[in-house]
Amino acid sequence: MLETNKLHSHNSHPHRVVIIGGGFGGLYAAKALGRAPVQVTLVDKRNFHLFQPLLYQVATGGLSPGDIASPLRAVLSRNKNTHVLAAEVVDLEPEQHKVILVDGELSYDSLIIATGVSHHYFGHDEWAPLAPGLKTIEDATEIRRRVLLAFEAAEREPDPEKRRAWLTFVIVGGGPTGVELAGALAELAHKTLKNDFRTIDPTQTKVLLVEGVERVLPPYPAELSAKAEQSLTRLGVTVQTKTVVTDIQDGVITLRRGEAEPEQLDTHTILWAAGMKASPLGQILAQRTGVALDRAGRVIVEPDLTVAGQPNIFVIGDLANFSHQGEKPLPGVAQVAMQQGEYAAKLIQRRLKGETLPPFHYQDRGSLAVIGRNAAVAALGSLKFGGFPAWFIWVFIHILYLIEFDNRVMVMFQWAWNYFTRKRGARLITGQNSFQLIKKE
Amino acid sequence: MLETNKLHSHNSHPHRVVIIGGGFGGLYAAKALGRAPVQVTLVDKRNFHLFQPLLYQVATGGLSPGDIASPLRAVLSRNKNTHVLAAEVVDLEPEQHKVILVDGELSYDSLIIATGVSHHYFGHDEWAPLAPGLKTIEDATEIRRRVLLAFEAAEREPDPEKRRAWLTFVIVGGGPTGVELAGALAELAHKTLKNDFRTIDPTQTKVLLVEGVERVLPPYPAELSAKAEQSLTRLGVTVQTKTVVTDIQDGVITLRRGEAEPEQLDTHTILWAAGMKASPLGQILAQRTGVALDRAGRVIVEPDLTVAGQPNIFVIGDLANFSHQGEKPLPGVAQVAMQQGEYAAKLIQRRLKGETLPPFHYQDRGSLAVIGRNAAVAALGSLKFGGFPAWFIWVFIHILYLIEFDNRVMVMFQWAWNYFTRKRGARLITGQNSFQLIKKE
Numbered sequence: 001m002l003e004t005n006k007l008h009s010h011n012s013h014p015h016r017v018v019i020i021g022g023g024f025g026g027l028y029a030a031k032a033l034g035r036a037p038v039q040v041t042l043v044d045k046r047n048f049h050l051f052q053p054l055l056y057q058v059a060t061g062g063l064s065p066g067d068i069a070s071p072l073r074a075v076l077s078r079n080k081n082t083h084v085l086a087a088e089v090v091d092l093e094p095e096q097h098k099v100i101l102v103d104g105e106l107s108y109d110s111l112i113i114a115t116g117v118s119h120h121y122f123g124h125d126e127w128a129p130l131a132p133g134l135k136t137i138e139d140a141t142e143i144r145r146r147v148l149l150a151f152e153a154a155e156r157e158p159d160p161e162k163r164r165a166w167l168t169f170v171i172v173g174g175g176p177t178g179v180e181l182a183g184a185l186a187e188l189a190h191k192t193l194k195n196d197f198r199t200i201d202p203t204q205t206k207v208l209l210v211e212g213v214e215r216v217l218p219p220y221p222a223e224l225s226a227k228a229e230q231s232l233t234r235l236g237v238t239v240q241t242k243t244v245v246t247d248i249q250d251g252v253i254t255l256r257r258g259e260a261e262p263e264q265l266d267t268h269t270i271l272w273a274a275g276m277k278a279s280p281l282g283q284i285l286a287q288r289t290g291v292a293l294d295r296a297g298r299v300i301v302e303p304d305l306t307v308a309g310q311p312n313i314f315v316i317g318d319l320a321n322f323s324h325q326g327e328k329p330l331p332g333v334a335q336v337a338m339q340q341g342e343y344a345a346k347l348i349q350r351r352l353k354g355e356t357l358p359p360f361h362y363q364d365r366g367s368l369a370v371i372g373r374n375a376a377v378a379a380l381g382s383l384k385f386g387g388f389p390a391w392f393i394w395v396f397i398h399i400l401y402l403i404e405f406d407n408r409v410m411v412m413f414q415w416a417w418n419y420f421t422r423k424r425g426a427r428l429i430t431g432q433n434s435f436q437l438i439k440k441e
Numbered sequence: 442m443l444e445t446n447k448l449h450s451h452n453s454h455p456h457r458v459v460i461i462g463g464g465f466g467g468l469y470a471a472k473a474l475g476r477a478p479v480q481v482t483l484v485d486k487r488n489f490h491l492f493q494p495l496l497y498q499v500a501t502g503g504l505s506p507g508d509i510a511s512p513l514r515a516v517l518s519r520n521k522n523t524h525v526l527a528a529e530v531v532d533l534e535p536e537q538h539k540v541i542l543v544d545g546e547l548s549y550d551s552l553i554i555a556t557g558v559s560h561h562y563f564g565h566d567e568w569a570p571l572a573p574g575l576k577t578i579e580d581a582t583e584i585r586r587r588v589l590l591a592f593e594a595a596e597r598e599p600d601p602e603k604r605r606a607w608l609t610f611v612i613v614g615g616g617p618t619g620v621e622l623a624g625a626l627a628e629l630a631h632k633t634l635k636n637d638f639r640t641i642d643p644t645q646t647k648v649l650l651v652e653g654v655e656r657v658l659p660p661y662p663a664e665l666s667a668k669a670e671q672s673l674t675r676l677g678v679t680v681q682t683k684t685v686v687t688d689i690q691d692g693v694i695t696l697r698r699g700e701a702e703p704e705q706l707d708t709h710t711i712l713w714a715a716g717m718k719a720s721p722l723g724q725i726l727a728q729r730t731g732v733a734l735d736r737a738g739r740v741i742v743e744p745d746l747t748v749a750g751q752p753n754i755f756v757i758g759d760l761a762n763f764s765h766q767g768e769k770p771l772p773g774v775a776q777v778a779m780q781q782g783e784y785a786a787k788l789i790q791r792r793l794k795g796e797t798l799p800p801f802h803y804q805d806r807g808s809l810a811v812i813g814r815n816a817a818v819a820a821l822g823s824l825k826f827g828g829f830p831a832w833f834i835w836v837f838i839h840i841l842y843l844i845e846f847d848n849r850v851m852v853m854f855q856w857a858w859n860y861f862t863r864k865r866g867a868r869l870i871t872g873q874n875s876f877q878l879i880k881k882e
Contacts, residue, residue, distance in 0.1 A: 429527075
């Protein structure tokens with residue numbers, strides 16, 4: 001059993017801030033508190049911060065996990081007031097100001113909850129094993145494994161019908177993740193693997209992007225959605241909007257387009273980039289404090305990001321539902337999480353001085369999505385554009401925001417390399433049962 | 442069922458060479474046959490060539506898997522006469538000149554078997570889960586996981602005794618792998634992690650290297666073994682020779698030094714770098730052809746690397762026991778495998794012209810082992826030296842022999858970076874049950 005006081009014994013800071021989650025929200029809160037007269041404990045199940053926006057690059061062999069992950073201890077090692085604790089939170093006790101871990105507990109004076117969201121399958125959790133999502137490093141390497149194994153299986157499949165099924169990839173969900181994944185898969189098949197096989201022609205690969213509403217990138221301005229769809233088509237992606245998944249079985253997906261009859265499509269690789277389910281900590285918080293949740297299970301927060309009736313509990317990032325007066329909630333993007341983390345850190349410090357802050361206000365610095373080499377879309381304020389400029393800004397910003405300097409250097413390097421060679425060096429099939437899919441045949 | 446003829450239907454080369462295994466031996470054989478008038482099929486369970494000599498760098502967070510692995514298809518994509526087949530070999534039929542796969546078969550005119558060796562536990566296979574070895578990418582990330590989790594667990598352990606057990610690392614086997622692993626672990630603990638923790642002092646970590654005979658690096662000249670032991674001690678590694686493992690339980694290892702009484706040592710991290718067991722294909726080959734195996738199960742080959750009575754079956758690399766007239770068998774190192782792969786490829790081409798070759802002769806280009814930053818030992822011909830020069834040559838040669846150019850660039854880059862920053866960026870704890878060890882507590 002972990003004793004909180006023991007853990008903090010040699011630490012004299014009075015005000016204890018516990019941060020749950022080392023994503024963009026939690027990490028930026030911790031960084032902002034690094035010089036403050038408080039004692040910070042950052043709790044995460046994982047020992048690293050993951051740069052989510054580039055996860056699709058790992059899933060398609062463009063980058064290695066190490067390129068987009070930074071050990072939390074290393075990132076925060078200079079913040080002497082900060083503990084990093086590798087642990088899993090199972091419950092909260094707001095009355096006692098305690099966080100309950102699998103194997104211990106932590107006391108706090110201020111609590112910041114930033115445990116984010118995961119994908120969900122609209123009540124069809126049985127689809128999960130057949131259509132993996134893209135949230136963790138393990139998700140990314142599993143998707144990479146399935147994609148690469150599909151080409152291997154196709155190379156060995158004499159029957160043309162079955163071969164076509166192996167060379168058919170379906171991405172469900174036309175948001176940024178789905179669009180980026182589809183673009184990268186098309187590039188992988190049509191460019192990177194072009195000369196790697198002898199019996200199949202990878203350029204015959206079908207990449208199908210399925211979106212429920214009438215356009216991809218729904219949260220973005222309509223003209224950008226149009227630009228994105230054009231670029232995807234040029235890359236060889238088939239974009240199918242107004243289409244929903246009605247069933248997924250091993251080797252076949254059923255899609256319904258508008259009011260048409262559902263149609264079956266043979267495929268062995270279905271990737272899930274739709275739906276969003278809040279971290280279970282939202283539920284727990286609601287049970288313990290009575291705070292309201294939205295339909296996705298996100299916590300509806302006050303204008304200062306705290307929980308109603310719990311001024312010392314903050315919820316930030318994807319897990320928070322923050323609505324500007326009546327507007328729709330802020331999108332679940334890194335920008336929002338970073339700004340909210342910094343706001344919570346600032347408010348905690350102000351309060352220690354007996355001061356306060358005006359409500360949180362989100363500074364929208366624009367939206368970006370990359371489709372492929374030289375192709376991206378950007379909305380910066382009133383500016384909306386695509387093509388190479390948008391792609392260049394995307395690359396620049398993503399490198400800029402990588403947490404560690406050495407990651408920035410390595411990724412810049414890898415990209416420059418991949419850009420000119422069209423190579424994707426990290427095309428590894430790893431995992432214990434690397435040949436499950438093929439043996440299944 | 443895979444039909445060989447179908448697989449090769451569009452290929453007109455008459456002489457079919459099947460290579461089993463994409464390690465140094467198999468890959469260099471395939472490369473040497475790239476322009477030959479033969480039809481090559483390289484079969485491997487994995488889709489990538491692994492640069493084994495740097496695996497310990499992945500295990501200690503210095504490099505990412507992608508840095509030391511190259512997709513076999515990419516490496517061989519220019520060899521239009523070469524198929525890469527992702528498949529598992531389960532049997533051989535020398536009479537029918539066939540290789541039996543899990544899900545098919547291949548016919549050959551010449552067969553090259555290069556499936557290598559794995560570690561073995563001297564009849565104590567029950568030790569395997571408690572003391573993982575270092576042969577595959579999965580081994581490396583598993584070791585990385587255990588090592589990093591041990592520090593996390595120590596950070597959270599109030600009891601000094603138990604904490605010491607978490608900070609005790611035992612490496613069994615003083616060969617090159619054990620020496621390099623021990624050196625890298627000591628650097629990780631004493632340099633890289635120095636400032637990352639708040640309740641423990643990583644420099645208190647105990648790294649114990651256990652070797653059965655009287656000196657480390659037994660195959661090397663004695664003076665190099667002495668140099669290596671000095672460097673290890675300077676790095677903070679405790680070297681214990683003439684010591685054998687008599688038992689391993691969860692959390693405790695029992696060691697016997699010489700004739701002394703066995704002693705127990707509390708540790709949660711035991712890494713296995715001893716023992717060597719030939720790939721099961723050796724057994725199968727012995728059953729099918731009656732060829733003799735050595736005690737480790739390696740195939741005793743003819744002077745031309747073929748199997749007695751089977752002139753068209755070659756066994757090369759770690760799986761082959763090749764004895765210069767009466768001398769002890771060649772060591773299981775990359776150099777030997779590469780030269781044997783090239784020899785087999787050359788002999789096959791000569792035979793097609795009705796010619797032959799003199800027996801295989803190994804050109805020893807020297808031995809190298811790295812201990813840590815600026816510390817290595819080298820025996821090049823009559824030259825024997827250590828320190829920075831040996832280290833520099835080690836770095837140079839290892840970068841030189843990386844298969845793909847982009848790997849060379851990336852690794853050189855990472856190393857330059859790690860060298861100056863003493864950072865190890867790939868310190869990720871991955872895998873489904875990332876917290877198994879801590880929860881176990």
